[in-house]
Amino acid sequence: MEITPTIRAEVQTYLIRKSLTMTEFGHMIDLNVGTVSGIVTGNRSISVHQLDRITMGMNLPPDYFYERYIDECIEEEPLNWRRISPFLYRCVELGRLDCLRRVVGMLLDNPVYLPSLFEVAEDSFKKGYTEAAAFLYENVAEGEKYQYSERLAVCQYRLFTIRIGDDQEKNYDAAIQFEPYVDRLDEVDQLDALKDLANTYRSLRKWNKVELFAKALEIKADIQYKLDQAHDVKKENLKKPVSPPFAYWAFSHLLRAEVCEARKDYEKALQHTYKYADLSWVKETDEVTFEWKKRYEEWSEANAYVNKLHAGEVSILADYVTFFSSRKEEILPGLDNIIEAANRFRLDIDHILKQFEKEIFTLLDKPECMGVYNQQFTTERFTHFLRGLAIYLLRKGRFSEGFAFLFSCLERSAEANNRIQAIRCMRLFTHFKEHASAHTKEVYGNLIKAVNEDEE
Template structure:
């Protein structure tokens, strides 16, 4: 349900569903701790992940929803919650690994949030963070583009710095990275359009349309199609035909 709400960008639904997830795992955890304290038989159930994962994931999703709605202070509060999940008891080795994973996510998302909220003086520090954490380059560059569009930044040199990594984005096949790649392509098209580089903007918006078409995401497809139409006067006949073909195939 959370993944579906995210793909549709229904952020109120994301937050509401994540709160239900938190209440469920909190209920389970408290019941187990009560039984343990009273020397009662523990509940037996199977979870796909350690219980701490669901605490972290519920906070992560609520923080993301708040960020997308521009509620930065509330988003920051959720980041603080999944930054330190070591307070849970009986974590075990698997649970401790999850704690570290969410701590790393909190660091990355905290940097991104500060940049989006207007602390553009942190751009150099965030760039250094991406160099040290190559797995964050794709979502990180998307965040930088969003901040550039929102706060009027010129990030041409920065994009050139990561050109080798961006050339590899097209090789990604997992759903999460493809969603990030769509967002990156769409925002890069907007950035190039703002800079009046229409050829580059068209190249990127076509990539965004292809990714939206490939994923079957109607919301993404409609959004990128609207951007393509705003650049249609500069498009080649071949580019127009390609978009028309994708429209007919839907």
């Protein structure tokens, strides 16, 4: 069995091999000779900063000694947060999650370190080191699982944020897991948490859940707005939400309008739409307020068109197309709404599809989220549009094009683990199967085989 030399022994061997004195090496790595001598002789503990300087001077990878550092400088000495903390941050920065796990495992035996580990998690999350942050949040949450604490709720909120992605099943699991912790968050943080939960369920088309959290958001936002307006409260001492409170209130009604639309209650949907359209009661006059008011004014105009169109007022179709054609972020929702209305009312929209042919094929490459629409909403909306477009084309007897869009929808639904949409695609193919060529049936068979293999 090969014996690995200690850090000190390897540094000493390097100095001998390179014929360097401690003074010369100290000048190279910007450490004084006393520090170098103390490290080499074992009379001085090594900080991670000093270790990084030594490693750089030896032309080695920055994490070369990290496993031995844990063995020699952390495990064999009393735990010291001032020495351990910089090492944890370096492990995060260098992606050494194996070293991070070893050290955190030692610290978790003492609950006193949980707040400090939480701070490392927060810093890592803010800097975009999500994998390391998730590991830390999970361990802090486990350590505090029996505490009714805000810190536990924040851990769960961060984990929810990190876990949300393209997989619809995982998104649903993440939302369900986070739900019980929303009320434990700070009142201000609850605004964004409720918005994020509602948006997640919106992309899953879980309308009862969307309505539940939209109502809660309205109440919380109303309270927060009134607190901001209270003259006896010093505003500079108040924690501020990401967006103005009235914007959350307006968004709650936008969500509830969408719920009503999904339930085909278009009259009630319009009532909610008109509520967030009129924000004249908002007293602030700053630029941020102006921008939010303008945004909701445009959304209300768009959604008023949508509600009327789905209610059967097809005469507004041309005006609606004119409205969203000049707004890039509204093209996908606009096309989806129009194709849905076309299928419901048997409208001929070939001229509109021709007008947006370039945009449709651009979306096929990669639907990008724009404006306030997140990736989950965009991905789900695009698969919904693809299936609607397939229905439209197949009904018109344009089978080759229809099957092509249907297969694209099926493939993307499988990638996003959107089982309901995938099943609908398979049912649609079965319905029009007699019009499929032998080649089309073969392509479908291979696609289903690939989907089944992914499931397994």
